[in-house]
Amino acid sequence: MIFGEVDNTDTYTQVALYEQFARIAKALANPHRIELLELLDQTPREVESLARAANMSMTTTSSHLQVLRQARLVASHRQGTKIIYRLSGEDVAKCLASLRQLASTHLAEVKEILTEVFNSDDRTILVSHDELLQLIENDDAVIIDVRPVEEYVAAHIKGALSMPLETINEQLVNLDKDKEIVAYCRGPHCVLAPQAMEILRSHGFHVRRLIDGLPEWRMANLPVSLGAQP
Amino acid sequence: MIFGEVDNTDTYTQVALYEQFARIAKALANPHRIELLELLDQTPREVESLARAANMSMTTTSSHLQVLRQARLVASHRQGTKIIYRLSGEDVAKCLASLRQLASTHLAEVKEILTEVFNSDDRTILVSHDELLQLIENDDAVIIDVRPVEEYVAAHIKGALSMPLETINEQLVNLDKDKEIVAYCRGPHCVLAPQAMEILRSHGFHVRRLIDGLPEWRMANLPVSLGAQP
DNA sequence: TTTCTAATCAATGAAGTATTTGAGTAACTC
DNA sequence: GAGTTACTCAAATACTTCATTGATTAGAAA
Structure with a gap:
């Protein structure tokens, strides 16, 4: 050799x-x-x-x-x-997350977009997995899923209501103004929930947002339900 | 609005x-x-x-x-x-690792290369971080760094000898045939260590290999030395 | 200053990518 | 078997990427 x-x-x-x-x-x-x-x-x-x-x-x-x-x-x-x-x-999802993470720590362009869209995201407004679990258990908040219905039907956080961004304006009447609202969407860089928050706030609701989205919740083996809203 | x-x-x-x-x-x-x-x-x-x-x-x-x-x-x-x-x-290194992982679990082409080059890698031949730490502490093995000298000088596992693949044949005389040898290189998919193993084995040495490479060892905060060999 | 070294820049052609249009196919419905 | 739905494939076009060539720049040394 x-x-x-x-x-x-x-x-x-x-x-x-x-x-x-x-x-x-x-x-x-x-x-x-x-x-x-x-x-x-x-x-x-x-x-x-x-x-x-x-x-x-x-x-x-x-x-x-x-x-x-x-x-x-x-x-x-x-x-x-x-x-x-x-x-x-x-x-595959993990690799995507790693890409997103790279982009958000290194690219000025991404940082700029993030502070613009997610500007309202100070500490007090983001809800962690643990905190949301508490809220679900104590029935202390209304959880809304602002993704398209199709995605809600496939899987959603246990107890969440489907309130897709496209039709959220018509559904506002069903929301209790005295209860806290927690919105969530596709993930940490999805613009659906931040946009829903803006609409809800302009109507006087008190709303916070899950720190990430359904895929992360599912991956953490936290309680998920399937099927359409009753 | x-x-x-x-x-x-x-x-x-x-x-x-x-x-x-x-x-x-x-x-x-x-x-x-x-x-x-x-x-x-x-x-x-x-x-x-x-x-x-x-x-x-x-x-x-x-x-x-x-x-x-x-x-x-x-x-x-x-x-x-x-x-x-x-x-x-x-x-950046983490994202690269995630890419490598994706490729090795999903791409048939990669699996094929891995079994071909790393075929000798049954369980008993791969050395974990913990096991190598033990070996270092007890001075039970000779650890060889088969990367180019330049990389050895920049950082190497504490106590390792520099034995670059290019010159390994001339350095064989310095090796104790009765002691176990552990080789390592740039990472889990680097071909340097597997190739060094083949050469050493053909000369009758008993040699195993670290499961990954220097970057992973460094990232795990395990003991690293700098500088040329004394 | 001139000269050298290490690296970048600018221009070229060859190869590869993204999207559109139109044709083709598998499975289901009537 | 005719028609429909959901999708894929093939060809054409505009665009991007890659490696090579030769020219240029920034800093160090003579």
Whole structure:
């Protein structure tokens, strides 16, 4: 065994590994695909639903999904005429979270957006998992899920009401002004809950917000319910 | 305040955030840049050293470093005529690790390479952090660092000998055949230590390997020494 | 000052990506 | 079997990325 040969072989091997790592990153290297992954982290769903939620054409959505599938970030199965896509594992969501974290600690642009949209988020307004659990147990607050109904139906925090941002104005009458409200949405960087808070506040409600979103709650093995609102 | 307006603003905001997350992923989406980051995770170093280690031209290396810097994954400072690059934070290495993990659990290509190169890695051959600490304390093993000298000088496991792969054949005479040997390199997917093991085994040594590499050891706050070998 | 070293910049062509349009296919309904 | 739904595939186009070439800059040394 000649030394040089081994060295070459293993240099190629190392490069092949770097290529595979980069392959995953390439699949993540597009804003639309990031959005698709975050949508799939809420619940598995068909192409049409993803296309609508991400505001893209079916063909474009489909081709992005192919890219994600080739990188093994998503998997799919057929259900009648529909094809249901899902994240291929929990580690995909973890990697996404790690990307988000990098962006929010290092990129000035992200910090700027965060202070702008989440400006109202001082300590006293963010609710931790533990605190929300307490509130649920003591029935001390109304918890509202401001994501689209479809996502609420797939999974929501136990006891939460569905109050999608699109229809929140019509549902305000059902809310008790004397009770504290806790809103939540898709995750720590989702703009739905902050926007809902603004609307509710302008109507005189006292509202706080969960520190992250449903996927994090689910991953922490905290109580989740399925199905539509009674 | 009209509802539609707010919705639009915040849709744009959300898209802007996805763009920033994708910006980080784009910077990671190239095998050479992954390699540069792994090299920088060993130790900060100048462009020429990176170019040599990654087997690229200075110009190409420099331009990849610009891409990494624009995504704030690396930072740099001048030292005389040289410009020293470094990772911009610990979370960069963590994100890389998360990418590697994704690739090794989901990509068949990676699994294949891993079983091929790391085939000799059954349980009994991998040494954990705890076990290596024991071995160091009891002086029960010779620990060898098979990375290039430059990286050994920057930081190495306390008590380890520098035995770079390139010169390992000449250094074999210094090794005690009756003592156990533990090799380590840049990380869990670095091919240096597995290759060193093969060479040592073919010469009749009993050798095992650390489960990961120096960066992980350092991050775990385990004992590290600096400087050249006495 | 001139000269050297280390690194960046600017321009090019080749290769790869994203989106649209239009055609094609699998499964279900009637 | 005809028609519909939900999706994928193929070709065309505009755009981006990569490596290479040669030129340029900042700082150190002579």
